[in-house]
Amino acid sequence: ISEDIKIILSSIQQISVAIKDIKQSNKDILGRLTSIEAHLKESDERLMAAEAQLAALTSTVSELWSQLDDQENRARWNNIRILGFPEGVEQGNPTKFLEEALSAILKLPARTDLSIERAHQSLAPHPVPGQRPHPFIIKLLRFPVKELLQRSARELGTPEWEGHKILLFPDLSKALQDRRQQFLPTKKILRDKLIKYGLFYPDTLQVTYKGSTSSFRSAEEIRSKPHGIQLGNVEGGGNPRK
Numbered sequence: 001i002s003e004d005i006k007i008i009l010s011s012i013q014q015i016s017v018a019i020k021d022i023k024q025s026n027k028d029i030l031g032r033l034t035s036i037e038a039h040l041k042e043s044d045e046r047l048m049a050a051e052a053q054l055a056a057l058t059s060t061v062s063e064l065w066s067q068l069d070d071q072e073n074r075a076r077w078n079n080i081r082i083l084g085f086p087e088g089v090e091q092g093n094p095t096k097f098l099e100e101a102l103s104a105i106l107k108l109p110a111r112t113d114l115s116i117e118r119a120h121q122s123l124a125p126h127p128v129p130g131q132r133p134h135p136f137i138i139k140l141l142r143f144p145v146k147e148l149l150q151r152s153a154r155e156l157g158t159p160e161w162e163g164h165k166i167l168l169f170p171d172l173s174k175a176l177q178d179r180r181q182q183f184l185p186t187k188k189i190l191r192d193k194l195i196k197y198g199l200f201y202p203d204t205l206q207v208t209y210k211g212s213t214s215s216f217r218s219a220e221e222i223r224s225k226p227h228g229i230q231l232g233n234v235e236g237g238g239n240p241r242k
Contacts, residue, residue, distance in 0.1 A: 072173045073202065078117075078143055079171030080150070082136040084164045087126075090136075094119040098138055105159040105166055106152040114149075115141035137171055179203040182219040 082098070090097040095116050103112060121134040140146050153159055153168045160166060172180070183205050190197045196208045205216045216222045 069173055069175050070202070073176055076171045076173070078140045078146055080138050080140070080146055081122075081169045081171045082138065082166065083132070083169070084166040085133065085136060085161065086164060087133045090119075090121075094121070094136060095138075098136060101161055102149065105161045106149060106156065108148070108152060112148075113145075115145055117141045176202055179218075183216075186219065186222055 082102075085101070095118070098119050099114050099116055102108070102114065117139045119136060119138040121136055140149075150168055150170075153166075158165050158167070180199060180203050183199060186205065187197065187199070190207065198206050200206060203217065205222075207214050207216070
């Protein structure tokens with residue numbers, strides 16, 4: 001019995017040592033977990049700060065991009081893009097050619113001073129046969145002249161020069177052109193239904209129907225707006241405005 005007791009006591013001592021080792025290991029693990037939690041908390045705080053900074057930078061970049069796009073379009077305020085003239089028709093002097101051609105095809109009053117400051121073709125590779133020729137871009141010294149040219153072109157419908165249809169457009173940035181082009185399907189519906197509308201700078205579509213005017217900044221807004229114009233079932237009436 002004495003030997004059995006010694007064996008039991010020895011086993012208990014071994015178990016006690018093992019328990020102490022386990023406690024120490026648990027203490028080390030707990031310390032590591034505490035350290036990991038602290039690091040995770042610090043990482044979360046850094047991530048939240050980085051996300052907030054990224055959101056602020058994204059907002060700033062978006063605002064700066066909008067300002068830059070606005071400045072680019074304002075710099076083109078007196079510009080007109082002209083499509084339809086064949087390649088090489090200007091014979092090295094686009095300003096003189098366009099002053100004479102535009103006055104003739106738009107039926108402007110005699111001695112109208114167009115005040116073209118600069119005229120050139122868009123910078124792009126030379127078109128191959130069958131491709132659309134380069135458009136001309138003119139910069140006018142006076143904004144009223146730009147309005148005169150655009151108004152005269154609208155009144156004539158589609159002016160022609162020696163069998164070529166000539167089109168006049170505002171010279172807008174690519175980004176603004178893309179935003180305006182989203183309204184093309186809607187404008188076609190409005191024209192077909194003879195509903196009065198206008199596309200105002202920079203990219204606002206105003207529709208007048210039955211004495212009420214609604215404004216839209218995107219095609220999605222037209223589809224989702226719960227009131228105002230319902231393009232799917234409106235009746236014809238009024239005069240379209242391009």
